Amino acid sequence: MPGDAAMDQPPLGRRAQQRQQRLAQILAAAEQVFATAGFEGASMAAIAAAAGLPKANLHYYFGTKEALYAALLEELLRLWLSATDAIRPDSAPDAALESYIRAKMEWSRSRPHASKLFANEVLRGAPLLSAHLAGGLRAQVEEKSAVLRGWIAEGRMAPVEPRHLFFAIWAMTQTYADFETQIRLVLDVPALGEREFEDGVATVLRLVLGGLALRA
Amino acid sequence: MPGDAAMDQPPLGRRAQQRQQRLAQILAAAEQVFATAGFEGASMAAIAAAAGLPKANLHYYFGTKEALYAALLEELLRLWLSATDAIRPDSAPDAALESYIRAKMEWSRSRPHASKLFANEVLRGAPLLSAHLAGGLRAQVEEKSAVLRGWIAEGRMAPVEPRHLFFAIWAMTQTYADFETQIRLVLDVPALGEREFEDGVATVLRLVLGGLALRA
DNA sequence: GTCTATACGAAGATAGAC
DNA sequence: GTCTATCTTCGTATAGAC
Numbered sequence: 001m002p003g004d005a006a007m008d009q010p011p012l013g014r015r016a017q018q019r020q021q022r023l024a025q026i027l028a029a030a031e032q033v034f035a036t037a038g039f040e041g042a043s044m045a046a047i048a049a050a051a052g053l054p055k056a057n058l059h060y061y062f063g064t065k066e067a068l069y070a071a072l073l074e075e076l077l078r079l080w081l082s083a084t085d086a087i088r089p090d091s092a093p094d095a096a097l098e099s100y101i102r103a104k105m106e107w108s109r110s111r112p113h114a115s116k117l118f119a120n121e122v123l124r125g126a127p128l129l130s131a132h133l134a135g136g137l138r139a140q141v142e143e144k145s146a147v148l149r150g151w152i153a154e155g156r157m158a159p160v161e162p163r164h165l166f167f168a169i170w171a172m173t174q175t176y177a178d179f180e181t182q183i184r185l186v187l188d189v190p191a192l193g194e195r196e197f198e199d200g201v202a203t204v205l206r207l208v209l210g211g212l213a214l215r216a
Numbered sequence: 217m218p219g220d221a222a223m224d225q226p227p228l229g230r231r232a233q234q235r236q237q238r239l240a241q242i243l244a245a246a247e248q249v250f251a252t253a254g255f256e257g258a259s260m261a262a263i264a265a266a267a268g269l270p271k272a273n274l275h276y277y278f279g280t281k282e283a284l285y286a287a288l289l290e291e292l293l294r295l296w297l298s299a300t301d302a303i304r305p306d307s308a309p310d311a312a313l314e315s316y317i318r319a320k321m322e323w324s325r326s327r328p329h330a331s332k333l334f335a336n337e338v339l340r341g342a343p344l345l346s347a348h349l350a351g352g353l354r355a356q357v358e359e360k361s362a363v364l365r366g367w368i369a370e371g372r373m374a375p376v377e378p379r380h381l382f383f384a385i386w387a388m389t390q391t392y393a394d395f396e397t398q399i400r401l402v403l404d405v406p407a408l409g410e411r412e413f414e415d416g417v418a419t420v421l422r423l424v425l426g427g428l429a430l431r432a
Numbered sequence: 433g434t435c436t437a438t439a440c441g442a443a444g445a446t447a448g449a450c
Numbered sequence: 451g452t453c454t455a456t457c458t459t460c461g462t463a464t465a466g467a468c
Contacts, residue, residue: 126398137402
């Protein structure tokens with residue numbers, strides 16, 4: 001990309017790259033600490049220790065603890081909103097919902113910290129997220145709900161309130177990240193692995209596809 | 217009740233009653249504050265303000281913040297473990313599961329703070345609850361799972377991993393308490409009311425009973 | 433840009449009067 | 451038993467040397 005200012009000046013580009021690496025390094029540590037300790041429970045010292053940096057550096061890059069937290073939420077929100085692509089009017093209902101469920105479950109498996117971070121934020125009343133929930137998320141839910149209502153009207157799936165169906169799917173899939181501790185203790189396994197996620201996917205698929213008369 | 221020591225001595229009895237009232241007053245305030253702020257986010261000053269007492273009184277009755285939090289968890293745990301009674305070998309599978317789902321959803325409606333408190337605790341890794349989760353809860357899940365496996369073996373419901381079915385039901389019902397903020401914003405309503413919980417119950421019942429081939 | 437040392441405030445806990 | 455005043459710790463944030 002020859003118009004990129006950062007690439008035109010190797011010294012500056014290297015510095016910018018260093019900067020991006022530091023930012024990512026801090027954000028990764030913050031994701032982990034905020035996820036399990038919550039906003040109030042997480043200390044800048046703990047995040048700094050997880051990132052392997054003195055805590056003054058965190059303030060140099062992000063200013064305040066809340067700014068770091070907000071930047072993290074902002075970054076993770078993009079991933080969050082990019083999983084419903086499979087639900088389109090021309091899709092087959094069963095394949096679309098199965099794809100969506102598998103994507104959500106994979107998100108819980110690969111990014112449990114991100115899911116826990118959102119859970120903590122919503123539990124707190126979503127002070128930094130309510131605008132996004134009432135904006136982008138609501139709009140996306142309305143759009144996809146319209147698709148589902150179309151399928152229902154065509155008799156291609158059982159009648160259900162689409163928005164509540166989304167709440168149910170979110171809950172069932174995210175619980176494998178947010179309530180991992182509880183699931184692990186009840187199942188008496190040291191950690192959730194392939195087996196547990198396969199059983200989870202199978203259960204959710206049975207309830208959703210079976211409940212909506214999309215398979216035997 | 218004539219053998220009751222508290223009733224035999226009116227002055228002492230009245231004092232004990234006063235004490236119980238204070239304890240309940242503080243626990244109710246603590247439930248509300250801990251639920252939305254989490255353990256670290258909640259301050260003794262905030263709980264004291266919610267209870268209408270000076271914060272020194274909280275320390276007089278409970279000693280430390282952690283002891284207050286532990287007492288609260290202990291108290292709520294009893295309610296938590298008392299909802300699966302409907303699932304018994306001689307029950308009809310559809311009626312038993314419907315009764316269980318309605319009980320769990322009613323719990324989310326009437327005691328959202330308690331649900332949020334548990335959610336916060338589990339998100340933190342359940343430092344004060346892991347013994348109960350690996351003990352009483354696991355035992356109860358195993359017992360009820362055996363009942364479900366019996367029904368499956370008799371061909372009375374579709375095959376499903378019973379423990380994961382419980383995880384799914386817990387997630388779908390508790391989400392109306394824990395993620396109330398998100399649901400409220402997506403639905404664009406000022407608060408969750410009769411309508412929203414009816415839609416929620418209908419959705420969960422459809423997925424579970426339909427998914428397990430317990431109704432059309 | 434990086435890090436040590438520190439200022440400032442908030443919160444848990446207690447002392448001691450009433 | 452109750453409450454005000456205070457002690458102490460801890461965490462955020464910054465100052466200032468390198």
